[in-house]
Amino acid sequence: MKSIDSADFKVVDKIKLSKLPTNLEVGASDEKKENKLEKISAKLSELQDVMYAHNKYGVLICLQGMDTSGKDSLIREVFKGFNSRGVVVSSFKTPNSAELEHDYLWRHYLALPEKGKFAIFNRTHYENVLVTRVHPEYILNENLPGIENVEDIRPEFWGNRMEQIRNFEKHISQNGIIVLKFYMHLSKEEQRQRLLRRLEEGKHNWKFSTGDLKERGHWDEYMEYYEDAINSTSTEEAPWYVVPADDKEMARYIVGKIIWEEMQKHTDIKEPEMDGKVKENIEMYKDILKKE
Template sequence: MKSINPEDFKVVGKIDLSKLPTNLEIDASDDKKEDKLENVSEKLSELQDVMYAHNRYGVLICLQGMDTSGKDSLIREVFKGFNSRGVVVHSFKTPNSTELEHDYLWRHYLALPEKGKFAIFNRTYYENVLVTRVHPEYILDENLPGIEKVEDITPKFWKKRMKQIKNFEKHLTQNGTIIMKFYLHLSKEEQRQRLLRRLKEGKHNWKFSTGDLKEREHWEEYMKYYQKAINNTATKKNPWYIIPADDKEMARYIVAKIIWEEMQKYTDIKQPEMDDKVKANIDMYKETLEKE
């Protein structure tokens, strides 16, 4: 199976989503991909234990993608070996009334990872420059000064919001949060097939929503605004990773491999050493316990 190089998926500048693949031509069985994922996932869980003890960094995994792109199953399979104390998943839905009484980043601040932990955002603060651009009327719910009607939402508004997001991420990284942003790049045809499976297979019926079909009608708009969001917020320090998502098993492995490879750059993450006083008296402590 071809080796995965994170650099092949990294975006730090301008891209054209229409020219990027949604599938990789890799000659490997699903079992082989699952074995590879199992291996990397196990190493990640061990790394998380060390991170927890080191207690200096938090890791924020941002997952974006169209409906059916595989975010939920990716989270389940990549992070299933983690100790539950070290990873928290947040799925951000439509803001509730309390959240709308604050700025749009507020609820995301509350969910940021503690030091030593992973936080996974299933949909992220980027929804505020994606869904809201396809449906600008949603901005009116934020009750912003100077925004009384959709026509008040100018290109300058979106440019400012992109800058706010970049500054938000810059602030986080400067204070010990490692951010990795993944866009699961799904083809429109593959989405159609997955929606059909939800309707045809009884065990998946519950996943189907008529809202998925309504949003599918805006596919081209979403692609345009995803591209704008990525192009305006991809930096060397906080790049995006564009993951071909038509093959779920492969997408999971690629994401896991990228996380693992990126975390290897933080060579200061090590198991803390035993306190000198404890180390000097370790034989005495062992003897005390053995005599009980």
């Protein structure tokens, strides 16, 4: 299997999504990719146990991508070895009435990971500069000062939101949250095939929504706004990774490998040492328990 270099997917300069591959040929069977992922998943699970004991970092994994890009199955496969208490998944859809009474980042703050845990945002705070940009009328639901109609939403509004998101991510990263963001880069043709399979395979019929077709009609707009969001907010504190998503097995392995390699940079994550007094008297405590 061809070696995968995580750096190849990291956004460090301005990118054009149309120039980036949606598929990656590595000369390996699906079975081999799955075996590789199994090993990475097991390592990540062990790391989370150590993180829990260390109790200084949380990890935020952000997943974005068009419908059918494989986010749900990726979460299931990459994190399946985790202790269920060590990972929490949040999916952000249309904000409810209570959420609309606060600023648009409020609900995302509430879902941030505790120390020692992973949080996964399946669709993220970036919906606020993606879906709302394709459908600016949604912004009116936020009841913002100075925004009375769609015409009031000027280009600088989106620039301000990008800055607010950068500040949000910088703030949480400076307070112990490791932020990794993944854009699942799916081709329009592969999405068409996956939507067809949803309709043709009985067990997946329930996944199909007419809304999928509606949003597909805005494909070019979404690509433009994804590109702008990624270019505007990929920082050292919160980098974006563009992952080819036409091959689900490969995409899962790439994401798992990137997370593992990024976590290795935090060399201070170690299990705490045993309390000195306990260590000094460990033989006595063992003897007490054995005599019970």
